[in-house]
Amino acid sequence: MKIFHIADLHLGRTFRNLPEAQDTLSEARYETLQKTIDKANELESDLFVIAGDLFDRTSMKVGDIQEAVRAINQFTGEVVLVLPGNHDYITADSQLWDRFKKESEEHVLVLDEKEPLKLSVFEPEVVVYPAPCHAKHSAHHAIEWVNEIDKDEDALHIGVAHGSIEGVSPDFDQRYFPMSVHELEQSGTDLWLMGHTHITWPEHPDKRDMIFNPGTPEPDGFSCNHEGRAFLHTVGEDQEIKTEIISTGTYxxxxxxxxxxxxxxxxxxxxxxxxxxxxxxxxxxxxxxxxxxxxxxxxxxxxxxxxxxxxxxxxxxxxxxxxxxxxxxxxxxxxxxxxxxxxxxxxxxxxxxxxxxxxxxxxxxxx
Missing domain, CATH: 3.30.370 (Barnase; Chain D)
Incomplete structure (x- = not known):
């Protein structure tokens, strides 16, 4: 199974501090979304995961939501999973995600509940453990429930979360759903697909790694010194995971x-x-x-x-x-x-x- 993994695209970001480049940079994020979908299809990916902050804010124009969904609907694999992050967090009356769901095809799923999601289209079965954000800031992460769930040894268990990782992310005030590597490793999953930090971690993926944060697929500031990245995770028959970095950005x-x-x-x-x-x-x-x-x-x-x-x-x-x-x-x-x-x-x-x-x-x- 191949999993194409992105995060932190921040569609709708305005770049007002860059008046000459702002229109180009804003539009580039939509172009990069389409590019990642096309690349995932080219690589015959089975699962496409967006680990939070697809959108830069919760108040998006309907036309912009539709443009994003049109690209995502073109994924030709089995399933797309979209996690609400801390910028596009979900609430009970979320107009953003209500519209997103309305425009989406059946194979596009929003991970809006903290409960296991079984994907029986895969063999062996894949169980997803979502940790969606319900606010922009929180001193507490959303993964505490994952460790309490009994897990079938024959299934592949994948956590999807958005927030800072201790020792990796700059979150000195502990405001962005902070998680430690130890907490993630002890949750009982085989793999964590993360978002929030705009740099790639690990920089050199190894088969021993199980926590992955791809960084933004389209650079958005001087602190982002890479070319825009995604991860391609390939799960073998023995459930050994091989990960490679895919270059995705333009600017x-x-x-x-x-x-x-x-x-x-x-x-x-x-x-x-x-x-x-x-x-x-x-x-x-x-x-x-x-x-x-x-x-x-x-x-x-x-x-x-x-x-x-x-x-x-x-x-x-x-x-x-x-x-x-x-x-x-x-x-x-x-x-x-x-x-x-x-x-x-x-x-x-x-x-x-x-x-x-x-x-x-x-x-x-x-x-």
């Missing part, structure tokens, strides 16, 4: 720190960002360095070229400074003036740091 969030000191360095940056792949990246770029006049002017002109080469650019280049030279001193200050004499003395003594500091102070006073 990337990349942070770079660069030092420049010449026109060659400036052109190198322009050439680097001129590659086509950067058009699909939100870039946070920090630049520092001292440049002579010609190189400094070249950098000022190059910033717009780099901005046009990426999806969106966050640039911090206040540490890029003009390198003060004797020619520049003579050009900017009258011969014999106090600034000219002071700066020339530093220049003659080759005291670069003092020269730079003095120049910047003088320019600041002049402004």
């Amino acid at each position: 990337r969030f990349i942070q770079k720190n660069e030092q420049i000191s010449s026109i060659k360095d400036v052109q190198g940056l322009v050439d680097q960002f001129g590659e086509d792949s950067w058009q699909q990246a939100v870039v946070e770029l920090k630049i520092s360095g001292k440049l002579e006049e010609e190189a400094f002017e070249a950098w000022q002109e190059s910033r717009s070229q780099i901005r046009e080469s990426v999806l969106e650019l966050r640039l911090e280049d206040n540490e890029v400074r003009r390198k003060v030279t004797s020619e520049q001193i003579q050009k900017e200050f009258s011969k014999g003036s106090f600034p000219e004499q002071l700066l020339s003395s530093f220049s003659e003594d080759e005291e670069e740091e003092e020269l730079q500091m003095a120049y910047e102070l003088i320019k600041e006073v002049q402004q």
Whole structure:
């Protein structure tokens, strides 16, 4: 049996803090959902599991819910399991999940109850133990009942949960349904399919692992340094589980720190960002360095070229400074003036740091 496992797609996320990229990034999440369904079908997956936060919030437009369900309905395997997470949590009067169920085909099931779900379409039988979220925050996890259930030794027992994992997820205040590895391992299941943490864990799946968190399938911030991922779990006849990572995303969030000191360095940056792949990246770029006049002017002109080469650019280049030279001193200050004499003395003594500091102070006073 093959299980395609994703989580934390967050359909409907607005990315308001990225005004140039927000529409592209929001639409990409729907495209990635379709891509994961297509990939799961290509791999002849039997079970498709969404372990929470399919949606970014509970108040979704009907058209957006329908778009999501249209993609999910196209899964050609046996069953799709969708768990409400802490962002798209379920309540007794949940309009989101009522509409979702109304639009879904029979093989798409919402895991909205904390009770065993038997999937008899599989041989051996699969029993699913859902841990849905009923609120955005909770100091208590939803898996405590799983250990109390008697389990058939011949069946495959799969837990599906959404929440932080101790030692893996950043949940210092214990607000996101916190669970420990020990609690998960002692629950009596063969496998836990998790969601909530947007990084992949384990990073290198091993046959000894039984707890899996795929990370988001489409990157959504600078803390997400992978390419968007899903897991493919293959269960053998002896119930041994082999897991591989599937790359799923389109866009990337990349942070770079660069030092420049010449026109060659400036052109190198322009050439680097001129590659086509950067058009699909939100870039946070920090630049520092001292440049002579010609190189400094070249950098000022190059910033717009780099901005046009990426999806969106966050640039911090206040540490890029003009390198003060004797020619520049003579050009900017009258011969014999106090600034000219002071700066020339530093220049003659080759005291670069003092020269730079003095120049910047003088320019600041002049402004």
